[in-house]
Amino acid sequence: MRALRTLLILVVVFGGLFVAADRVAVYFAEDQVASKIRSSQGLGSDPKVSINGFPFLTQVVNTSLDDVEVSLDGVSASADGQAVRVTEVRAELKDVKFDSSFSTATAATATGSARISYADLTGSAPHGATVGYAGAERAAKGQVKLSGPMGEVLDGAGIDIPAAFKSLLDGKDLTAYSTVSLVDGDTVRLKAATLPELYVPGAEQRMRDVVDYDLKIDGLPSSIRLDKVTATETGLSFSGTGTDVSLAG
Incomplete structure (x- = not known):
């Protein structure tokens, strides 16, 4: 009985460590993806990136991310030098494939949206x-x-x-x-x-x-x-x- 209890404790502890490591890896990857998107798309600032799905590390092993959400700030529209603020700029990316060096990435599908208030x-x-x-x-x-x-x-x-x-x-x-x-x-x-x-x-x-x-x-x-x-x-x-x-x- 004591052995079983010890085993269960170890499972919980290592499971918690795995989840923690998985989340740390996600946060690091989100920063890297944001930087990549900024440089490749010519943006003025890093977008906010959320990588969905769990576990993340399994997705990395498969070099494929199921679902990535990107939101942008500081987007504007212009007419004859007059700036107009654009809000709620978002993109949802599905089935994002990347190479082993993480230097390229391609989303199978992407859905984008934006809004301009009156x-x-x-x-x-x-x-x-x-x-x-x-x-x-x-x-x-x-x-x-x-x-x-x-x-x-x-x-x-x-x-x-x-x-x-x-x-x-x-x-x-x-x-x-x-x-x-x-x-x-x-x-x-x-x-x-x-x-x-x-x-x-x-x-x-x-x-x-x-x-x-x-x-x-x-x-x-x-x-x-x-x-x-x-x-x-x-x-x-x-x-x-x-x-x-x-x-x-």
């Missing part, structure tokens, strides 16, 4: 305008709403308002709807679907020139290509998938 998207709109939710029907078409005091928005767009027309704009609000799409996997394109009557001769085309613009998302790993955008109640959500995604080397 508050952040407003930073790229003409001065005086805000970008917001367009309602369920228009959001289903991938549209967002741009609104604000008409005189202020036209002035923010650099459109001169003749004195004879200024009184026509008093108390009037501008409401326009833009369709959002993705271009080349890393660029958000906003294009006006509707504009209201602007009362100022020649203002509509000039307003379109301001409202229609591209936001280039900077700082995404080159292997993540976004292919879907959804207008939600809180902002724009992006997602994308890839196969045979190279992570290092």
